[in-house]
Amino acid sequence: MNPSRLPAIPDKAGGDLTAGRRGFLKWSSAALVGALAFGGKLPGLSLDQAFAQSPGGAAMAKAVDLGEGDVGILNYAYALEQLEAAFYSQVIKTPYANMASADRDILTGIRDHEIAHREFxxxxxxxxxxxxLDVDFSKVDFNDRSSVLTTAMTFEDLGVAAYNGAGQMLEKGEYxxxxxxxxxxxxxxxxxxxxxxxTGTGASNATTGxxxxxxxxxxxxxxxxxxxxSDVLSKAGPFVKTPITADDIG
Amino acid sequence: MTDNHSILAEVDPDVAERMLSRRGAFRDAATKLGVLATAPMVVAAASTAAFGQGAKLPRKIVDVLNFALTLEYLEDEFYRTALASSGLIPSETRQTFETIGKHEAAHVELLKGALGSHAAKKPTFDFTAKGAFGDVFSNYKTFLALSQAFEDTGVRAYKGQAGNLMGSDEILTIALQIHxxxxxxxxEVRLIRGQPAWIVSNSRGDMPAATQPIYDGEADFTQGGADIKDLGGLPVDALSGAFDEPLSKGKVLAIAKMFIKA
Known part of the structure; x- marks a missing residue:
């Protein structure tokens, strides 16, 4: 990435920065999209980096700029779809023990949809x-059905909430x-x-629940x-490994 | 649902506060709720505020909301009648349909409240569609098929109207939340019926032929003006299923009218 493309941190962000480290930690490592909520051209991920590396600000090589307006919202969606696609790809690649066909069918179908969304x-x-984006699924036990499905539910509910919340921000009807x-x-x-x-461990019986x-x-x-x-990202954060994490300040 | 808590977990008030500065409605709601309000609470309160203004709504919005209300009336009465029909819904899925029914009833109330005196009157329904589904409230399978028909139609109907709500942010958001x-x-109903959870191509699956208009146009491979047929090397059914399609008001009403007495 060309560092010259990165916008300067606006005053508003400066205010955020002075709010202290506590605020930053809340944003988590996936803060890239949080800036969108304020309609600014904050460079997302580079926020953390800017915090860690300003005043020098030289090494911003991997900072991500979501862009403004509709492009920013679409990148926000793209980020979430990347996360989902990566998750389900891993689920199918390393299936939990005795994955029933009903489970496999649904999880494979979802994987394909999320890949379609991502590629779109x-x-x-x-x-x-x-x-x-680099993802972090270290807290997911891919051998455990419950862990996988619980994480899947988190992502799907989060995705729904994200799109529902972002709809009003879009300027173009087509989007x-x-x-x-x-x-x-x-x-x-x-x-x-x-x-x-x-429905239990993959039983095809729809009535057990x-x-x-x-x-x-x-x-x-x-x-x-x-x-x-901002809210969505605080939920997604634990699953996204950013180029420059908040570890240095956490 | 295991993740209810984490989804609803409180956000840092600082974050919520900064978030709220974006929209007047959210700001107003935040004032009422106080600085400790969580972001989800604030969004909900702002939505409620916007939904108490029926008299001030533009005609275009009133039309969309009344269109939605008609569909919600239909669903609400459908589930009410079904749940009151003894022996129809087995115990295993009764709770599911009670929940769905509660949602539809809530949607009716929400839309009626938003529209105020502009709210359309509830039509008289004929869920047998002049006898085509004569056993809808005595045959579980017929009931399930119509349930799927109404829900899949509802999804397409709301989707088709989203663009008409642009600029009315709070109402648009509510419509998306219903959608x-x-x-x-x-x-849920599709899975209970042993069908895929999503629409595959433009197939009605095992549904009656009369429901085909609900699925026409669902196999759309042009998204955002681009041909997606080769996207990601995925099977066409996956590409089609990844995008639900809207349905025009006219087409939705043509479907709904099968169940509305003249």
Whole structure:
């Protein structure tokens, strides 16, 4: 990446920086997208780096700039799809013991959808696309069905909430429609994962589950979650390994 | 659901506060809730505020919301009737349909509240569609098929109207929040029926032929103006399934009218 493309940290970010390290830690290592919530041209990941390396600021080689406006939102979605695609690819590559065909079918189908989403955003963003992110699934036990499905549910619910929250930020109707086309598929995934969790160790019997959690994140008004990027990123952060992590300040 | 807590976990108030400066509605909501409000709480409160203004809504928004309300009326009465039909829904899935029914009832209330005096009246429904589904409330399989039909239609209907809500941020967000709930319902019912959770190509699967209009146009390989057929070397069914498609108001109403008495 050409360092000259990186925007200067605006005053607003400077204010954030002076808020202290505690605030930064909350942003987690996936802070790249958090800046979007403020409509600024904050260079995302480079925030951490800027904190660690300013005033010198020389070594910003791998900092990621999401871009502004709709491009920034699309990169935000691209980042989440990268995370999901990487996760399900690993799930299928190293399946947990005795993965039932019902599980495999659903998880493979979801993997393919997430890869499609990832590749779509990459192609659509062209030169504006952020680079491939490094992920961190060290807290996931891919040998354990429960660990895998719990993580999957986290990602799907988070994806739904992210798209729902970002919709109003998009300026172009075409992009809003695209987000709509994708978010309902993510919601279908969430329901499918919930279904697997309730139907035991891959039993094809749909009736063994007694839970009603077809949408337990849905509130009493019948509404799904809608979260702002900063909130989404604080949830996604533990799974994203950034080029320059917050370890030095944590 | 195991991750409810982490999803709803409180964010740093500093972060929430900075986030809120972006939109007036969010700022107002934050003021009411106080600085300790979590971001999800604030979003919810802002949404509620926007939904108490029926009289001030532009005509275009009223039309969209009444369109949605008609579909929610249909779903609400459908599940109400089904849950009250003894012997129809087995115990194993009863809780699932009770939850879905509660969501649809909540959607009706939400939309009616938003529209105020502009709210459309509830139509008189005929869920047998003039006898085509005569055993809808006595045959579980027929009930499930219509449930899938209504949920898959609902997803496409909301998706098709999102663009008409642009500029009304809070209402758009609410519509999106309903849209994804309908998708959760659709997937749940499809799985109960032994079908894939998502729509494969433009196939109605094992659904009755009368439901084909619900699936027409779902096999779209042009996304964002680009041909995606070769994307990622994926099978075409995966590419098609990765994108749900919208349905126009006219086409949705043509489907809904099968179940509305003249």
């Amino acid at each position: 955003f990459k192609a659509a963003l062209k030169k504006n696309a952020i680079p491939g 809003l429609l695209l987000a709509g086309k994708i978010v309902s598929v993510e919601a279908r995934h969430a329901a499918a994962i919930g279904y697997l969790m309730r 007694s839970g009603s959690n077809n949408a337990s994140v849905v509130n009493e008004k019948g509404l799904d979650q809608a979260l702002m990027p | 994804s709930v309908e998708a959760r319902h659709a997937a």
